[in-house]
Amino acid sequence: MVDTKLLQGILMDVEPLRFKPMTLESNLLNHKQFSKAHLLWLLLYHVQDPMNFGAIIRSAYFFGVDRILVTNKSSCPLSPVVSKSSAGAMEMLSIHSISDVISLLKVAADKGWDILGTVSPNKFEHFSVISASDHKVIRPTMLIVALQVLGVT
Template identity: 35%
Template sequence: MSGNRPHQGVVLEASPLKTVELSHLSFVDSEGRYTLEGIGESRQSTKPLWLAMDQIQDPHNLGSILRTSYFLGIDGVIVSSKNSAPLSPTVSKVSAGAMELMPVYSAKNLVNFLSASKEAGWSIIGASALSSPSKGIIHVDKEHHPIPFPTHARILVVGNEGKGLRTHIHRLCTSIASIQGNPIINSLNVGVATAILLQAIH
């Protein structure tokens, strides 16, 4: 955890945390019950909201997003197994301990995870700074107007810091969420954008 950095006089030796691999999320029944396919674990939530991170590579961004997700009570977080920042001391420190308090799941193929979850009835909401001609854009604005996001089973997907969502994932999305702001600076840090979108959807 200390990583040869200042540790305020206290160091605890612990085994590294690992992600748990899932195949997809199952259908959510009328009482909010569903299964984490791949490990067979059952969950229950009337309006489940999961966060999927597609190739988030900066450990500070990952830690910040985990902290926000835990604070807001998001039902689950899943990352792509490849090209993603690992769970590390840096991630743990930036997350303010959230990495130890909530399980972080992974998908060997995030496209397949989202596709199978979508077939099971989950809405896939993609975060994007760009408009899409093929899908309606849900704009999150500073006036905090009511936002027409899906209210049943939802997965918000945020993309890589530089490239955003991959094309295959963008095509899977049932809707796209975009944050309106000053056109001179047309995008936000992925950690900040994720926090705004999770709060708006949740």
């Protein structure tokens, strides 16, 4: 059935690996289950290495992230390498692709979400920058991990 000997005697018929689409029109930010105070979503921007992507997914699952969002055009696709690197966590988390990061962040901020990012304090002086250890998750939170600077104005 397969032309490789690296399967350890087990075969599984599975669906293709795809992101779940997420649009602002879906009103996911308004849904009741997303109003809990300790909700944590992880937004990955420009993560392209499949091993890093899988490791981030694995860590996100361990730390209780509720949902992972990735950008449509600048992110690594879901793949067997990502799955293996995630140690199975890819199957446990809801991973969505988005096309308009800035609009999503604006909607989330308007709904009262905390928007957190991993930045150098001297690059974003017009934002309040605090240490990660000083932040307490008391309302829905979106954590942005960006390997390129977002076009935020």
